[in-house]
Amino acid sequence: MADKTKVYICHLSKIKGMVLFMNRAGEKVKKIREDAKLSQKQFAKKLGVAEKFINEIECGRKVVTESLIHRIKKLYGKDINDINMSADEEEEVRETNYQFKSQAKKKETNEVWTDALSSILKSVPVYDYSFKKVIDKRSLPVIANKIEGFNQDKVFFIKIENNDMTGFRIMKDDVAFGHMTSEIENNAICLIEYNDLRVLRQIKRLDNNKLLLISNNGNLMTQTVQTNEIKIIGRINKVEFCI
Known part of the structure; x- marks a missing residue:
């Protein structure tokens, strides 16, 4: 039970970090596009992807793929992998992890709770x-x-x-x-x-x-x-x- 709970906490931490990265990456992609004075449609065409995909990245709803990062760097000389969380964001992740760890200790014996949480990632x-x-x-x-x-x-x-x-x-x-x-x-x-x-x-x-x-x-x-x-x-x- 404890091992399952640790795995779940790790997944939650990854999801929290992923969401923050997606938001920051989206902001950076948008800035690169705006600096190039391109519409989302023009930017998408140059990168060989759909306009909707660029919109969803900029809104933080889609993950920036490695191939897209490579294309952006090749075309515009900008590396969006160079993204660091602010101190406030890092503290938010730590606080979230602490809260989930505290909850996990109280519910270690609850098999239903653990199974439900394990479905966060598939x-x-x-x-x-x-x-x-x-x-x-x-x-x-x-x-x-x-x-x-x-x-x-x-x-x-x-x-x-x-x-x-x-x-x-x-x-x-x-x-x-x-x-x-x-x-x-x-x-x-x-x-x-x-x-x-x-x-x-x-x-x-x-x-x-x-x-x-x-x-x-x-x-x-x-x-x-x-x-x-x-x-x-x-x-x-x-x-x-x-x-």
Whole structure:
């Protein structure tokens, strides 16, 4: 019980520090953008990411990825890794840790309490396309029993296996985050099963029975299929670029 409680306290400390870092990193990204006299849309385009992603970073709702840090440093000579918490922020983290330690001592024997708190972070596997091989794992925060707004048991990461989708800025060895679904969503990029193979494709609905599968490895490729010829494994929501 005590070991579980220590792990939980460590997770809480990491989450608190992560939130502070996200806020500080967002402020620094915003300053770099404003110093460059760029709108969020222009800034996002130069970095090869979505405008919404830049907005969420600046608002402290998304973590700045290592690849984005590298691109910002390369383009603007600014290293946002050089972020230190103020004395007040460090004291806030210490005070939070002290409070949780005090609570943990009082509740060490409460198995239900410990199990509930242990769900703050969840380890999400990084799979190959077959979902049979676990390549890596990522820890993500669980909020209201969901991860990134999706059922925590339905989310996954996959390592991109080829360059079929380079035209969509998805390249081999990038890591994509998605959620499992069997629904066909128009214009979504999905992991699908077709002719006994699993591939990434953008899907466009032509009518109730026909779909257009789109790939782009430098040349746009399209293929018309019947709805019942493919199986949707999951939808891709975002991609971490590999530098």
